[in-house]
Every structure is written in C-alpha cells, then in structure tokens.
Amino acid sequence: MIGSLQPRDTNAGGAGRALLVELFGSHEGCLYSHAVLLRELGYRVDAAVAESLTGKLPSFIPPHRRFALPTDRKGVTHRGLLRACRLLRDTSYDLLLFNTFRSRCVRTVLAAASASLSVVGFHHNPDRLRHSVSQRIMLRRCRKILVAGHRVKRCAGELAPAADLESFYPVYRDEPARPLRVGTPLIVAVPGSLSYKKRAYDWLIDQAAQRAPAGGRVEFRLLGNASRDDGPCIAERIRRAGLADRIRTWNHFLPPQRFRAELEEAHLVMPLIHPEQELALSFHTSKTSGAIMDAHSTRRPLLLEEHFRGNDGEYDTSAFFYAPDNFAALVRHMLHEPSGLRDKAASIAADPRFQLTAQARRIDAWLRRP
Numbered sequence: 001m002i003g004s005l006q007p008r009d010t011n012a013g014g015a016g017r018a019l020l021v022e023l024f025g026s027h028e029g030c031l032y033s034h035a036v037l038l039r040e041l042g043y044r045v046d047a048a049v050a051e052s053l054t055g056k057l058p059s060f061i062p063p064h065r066r067f068a069l070p071t072d073r074k075g076v077t078h079r080g081l082l083r084a085c086r087l088l089r090d091t092s093y094d095l096l097l098f099n100t101f102r103s104r105c106v107r108t109v110l111a112a113a114s115a116s117l118s119v120v121g122f123h124h125n126p127d128r129l130r131h132s133v134s135q136r137i138m139l140r141r142c143r144k145i146l147v148a149g150h151r152v153k154r155c156a157g158e159l160a161p162a163a164d165l166e167s168f169y170p171v172y173r174d175e176p177a178r179p180l181r182v183g184t185p186l187i188v189a190v191p192g193s194l195s196y197k198k199r200a201y202d203w204l205i206d207q208a209a210q211r212a213p214a215g216g217r218v219e220f221r222l223l224g225n226a227s228r229d230d231g232p233c234i235a236e237r238i239r240r241a242g243l244a245d246r247i248r249t250w251n252h253f254l255p256p257q258r259f260r261a262e263l264e265e266a267h268l269v270m271p272l273i274h275p276e277q278e279l280a281l282s283f284h285t286s287k288t289s290g291a292i293m294d295a296h297s298t299r300r301p302l303l304l305e306e307h308f309r310g311n312d313g314e315y316d317t318s319a320f321f322y323a324p325d326n327f328a329a330l331v332r333h334m335l336h337e338p339s340g341l342r343d344k345a346a347s348i349a350a351d352p353r354f355q356l357t358a359q360a361r362r363i364d365a366w367l368r369r370p
Contacts, residue, residue, distance in 0.1 A: 015042035016094030021084060022049040023069065023076040023098075023105045028056050028256060029297060030122060031099045033170030035061060040360040041367075043095060048084045050076055056256070058174065076105055085112035093117060095367075100124060101145065104134060110141045118367065122146040122168070125287045129160035139163055144367070148288040150353070151314040166366040171297040171354050178264040180300065180345045182338035185217040186331065188303060189266035191259075191291040194224045194231035194249075197279050199272040200305075201234045207327055208246045218331055220247045220270075223262055227251045260298070267334075267341055269295035270303040274324070296354060301344035318348045 018038045022031050031049065035058050038045045047057050051068040067087055069080035076084070088096070089112055096113055098106055101121025113119060119142040126147050129135045139145075139162050146168045147153050153167040192198060201222075208220060226235045226249040238247045254262065263269065271291040273283055283289050295302045295318065302319035309321045320340075322330045334341060352358055 016044070017092065018043035018045050018095040018097060019088070019091070019093045020045060020047045020049070020097050020099060021109060022047075022053055022100060023081075023084070023103070023109070024100050025050040025052045025071055025075070027100050027124065028053060029173065029293065030124075030170040031056060032058060032174060033168075033172040034097055034099055034122065036172050036356065037168065037360060037363065038095070038097065040356055041364055046087075046091070046093075048087055049099075050080075075103070081105060081108050084109050088112045088114075088117075095120065098122060098142075101138070101142070102128065102135070107134060107138055110138060113141070118144075120144045120146060120367070122170075123156075124148070126152065126156035126160055126163070126165075127287070129156070129163055136162070146363075148293065149314060151312050152288055154312065164366075164369075166363055168359060168363060169296065169354050170293060172356065173260070173297050175260075177298045180267060180341060182267065182341055184335065185219040186268070186335055187266040188218065188220045188268045188270050189223055189263050189294075189300070190220060190270050190272050191223045191263070191294050192271070192289070193229050194222060194226055194234050195229045196234075196277075198277055200274040200277060201230070201272070202237070203274065203324065204272060205234075205237055205241060205243065205247065208243050209241055210328060218246065218335075221262060221266065222247065222249045223254055223259060225250065225253045263294055263298045263300060266300055267338075268303045268320070269298075269300045272305075273308075274305050275307050296348060299345050299348045301341055301348070317351050318344065320344065 020034055020038060031053060035045055035047065039060060045061050046065040047061055048067040048069055050071045052071065054066045054068045057066055067083065069076045069083055071077060071080060085108065088109065096117055096119045098121040101123045110119065121142050123129065123145050126145065129139065143164045145163045145165050147156050147165055149169055150167045153165050157165050194201065204220060225231060235249050238244060238249065269291055271289045273289060292302060302315060304315055304319045304321050306321045306323045308315055308319065320330065
C-alpha cells in the first residue's frame with residue numbers, strides 16, 4: 001500500500017550510514033520519500049536540510065541526526081554550505097543522496113565528498129543535464145541519477161547518455177491517505193502555481209461556466225497561490241464570470257497540512273496541462289508534474305488531457321483521460337457512476353510500481369552496479 005508506511009526498527013543500519021541533503025526549501029514530499037527509501041535499503045539516515053524542513057523529516061531520524069542549514073530566499077546560505085561540507089568531512093558516510101540535484105550549491109557540497117563516497121542525485125528536470133555546463137561537470141562526480149518514474153527515465157536517457165539513470169516514485173507520506181469518499185459536489189483539485197505557461201485556466205473557466213450536470217455539482221479548487229504569477233488575472237476572470245462558487249482560489253500559499261487535506265477531500269486531481277501550454281512538452285519528456293505525484297501519494301485518480309494517453313502506459317492505472325470536447329460528458333458520467341472513482345483509487349493503491357519493497361529492491365541492485 002502506498003501513501004504512508006511504518007518505520008522499521010530504528011537501530012537498523014546494516015548497509016552503513018547515509019546522508020540525505022536538501023539545499024533548498026522545496027520538494028518536501030520527495031524528501032520524506034527519499035528518507036524512507038534509504039531506511040528500506042538498510043541505511044542509518046542522517047539529514048542535512050534547509051532549516052525550514054527539519055521538522056518535515058520522518059520520526060525515525062532523531063533530532064541529533066538532523067542538521068539544519070541556514071537559508072535565505074535563494075536557498076542555503078554560504079554558512080549553511082560550509083556546515084554541510086564540514087559534516088561530510090568530519091563524518092564517515094557510505095552514501096550521499098541529494099534530494100534536489102541542481103545548481104552550484106550542489107557542486108560545492110560535492111567537492112567536499114571523499115572520492116570513495118557513493119553519491120546519488122534525484123533530478124526533478126533531467127533535461128538540464130544536457131543543456132547546463134554546470135550539470136555536466138556535476139555528472140563527472142555523480143553519475144547515478146534518480147528520476148521520477150519509468151517514462152522520465154526512458155526519455156532522460158536519450159537526453160543525458162552520460163548519466164546512469166534509475167526511476168523512483170516518491171509517493172510516501174507520514175500519514176495514511178484518507179479513503180476516497182464519493183458524493184456531491186464532485187471536487188476536482190488543481191495543484192500548482194497559477195501560470196498560463198503551465199495550465200489551461202481559460203479553458204477550465206469556460207468549462208465551469210457551462211450549466212452544471214443534472215443530479216450534481218462540480219467544484220474546482222485551484223490550490224496554488226492566486227496572489228502570484230498569473231493568479232490575480234485568473235482570479236479576476238473567475239470573479240467577472242460569476243464562478244466563485246464553482247472555482248475556488250486562495251490568495252495565499254497553502255501550508256503543507258492544509259494542502260494535503262484539500263487533496264484528500266478531492267475526488268480527482270487535475271494537472272490541467274494541455275498541448276498548447278508553453279511548458280507542456282517537458283511534462284512528456286524530461287519531468288513529471290508535481291500534481292501527478294500528489295495524486296499518486298494520496299491515491300486520488302488523475303484527470304488527464306488525452307495527449308497524456310500512451311506515454312508507455314505510465315498513467316493507465318491511475319488516470320481518466322478526456323478530450324476538450326468530451327470533458328462535460330466524462331464529468332457527468334462520474335457523477336452518476338461514482339464506482340469508477342473507487343476502482344481507480346484501488347488500482348493506484350495496488351500498483352506494484354509504488355510498492356516500497358519492490359522499489360528498494362530494484363534501486364539496491366542499481367546502486368551495486370559499477
């Protein structure tokens with residue numbers, strides 16, 4: 001079962017000692033998943049993370065093995081980098097895992113790692129491995145790169161042949177996902193920043209303006225901060241259309257607990273990525289939408305535009321697919337036949353790709369390869 005897990009014996013560490021590093025105040029969900037992966041691999045886990053994230057780590061990492069790195073709005077400060085480097089020089093680790101493998105900050109920490117230390121980086125956008133000179137330099141020291149899923153691994157292998165890639169689905173959280181409860185209104189969560197480059201908000205507003213299906217109501221919840229990016233423009237259009245009761249927005253950043261609660265109250269998670277969006281292509285090649293990982297971790301079915309169909313079958317288990325001209329009919333069907341939502345949620349929970357033991361076994365074999 002995915003979405004949560006119970007820590008093993010806290011005295012484990014047969015594989016040695018690992019350091020998990022996050023130099024930015026982001027990717028909190030991946031951080032937790034990487035910690036439990038290291039634990040499952042048999043490592044005793046220490047964590048050196050941006051100070052805002054020390055309280056987000058699993059309980060099996062005790063306070064004395066959590067090292068807070070001072071940060072500013074750009075990430076870890078120079079003083080924080082020095083602390084991470086000293087930790088590597090003064091402590092004997094067997095594995096170093098970067099939760100976010102990018103920027104010169106990572107290069108600085110890599111330089112402090114001994115030549116014998118095994119290093120792994122999780123890359124959220126491996127397309128940069130091809131275009132960035134800094135990234136290519138980093139690959140000389142860290143060839144083993146984890147990416148979010150089998151599809152990204154295949155595509156990224158073509159972009160960055162110098163990297164030794166493996167896939168990992170970071171879908172684990174500290175609390176069990178609440179079971180999906182069907183009913184009305186049908187709630188559709190749309191996570192992510194309110195940006196026209198990423199998501200088809202005008203199309204969604206046009207859909208919401210149509211008459212509600214008979215026998216039910218649909219409510220879309222935009223979980224990004226509507227006071228930033230294109231949020232003010234989108235919120236104003238919703239207001240002018242008189243759709244505030246059908247499309248809900250927040251003028252502030254949702255704290256992680258509230259964000260998760262909103263996801264779990266939803267019946268569907270909708271990335272809202274259409275082919276005409278400027279950044280749509282990258283979500284088919286070099287990265288996975290955070291909304292998709294949110295859906296998998298909470299066991300909520302995805303609502304994906306049909307150009308996501310295919311992709312090596314990556315989303316067949318977890319998604320309903322729609323064409324822009326049949327969206328209303330699909331929503332109407334879900335309102336009248338909610339059993340399909342339950343079946344899809346059960347498929348996500350049973351998907352072997354998301355089982356921790358299976359992922360750890362595959363990644364352990366990959367780590368052992370030279």
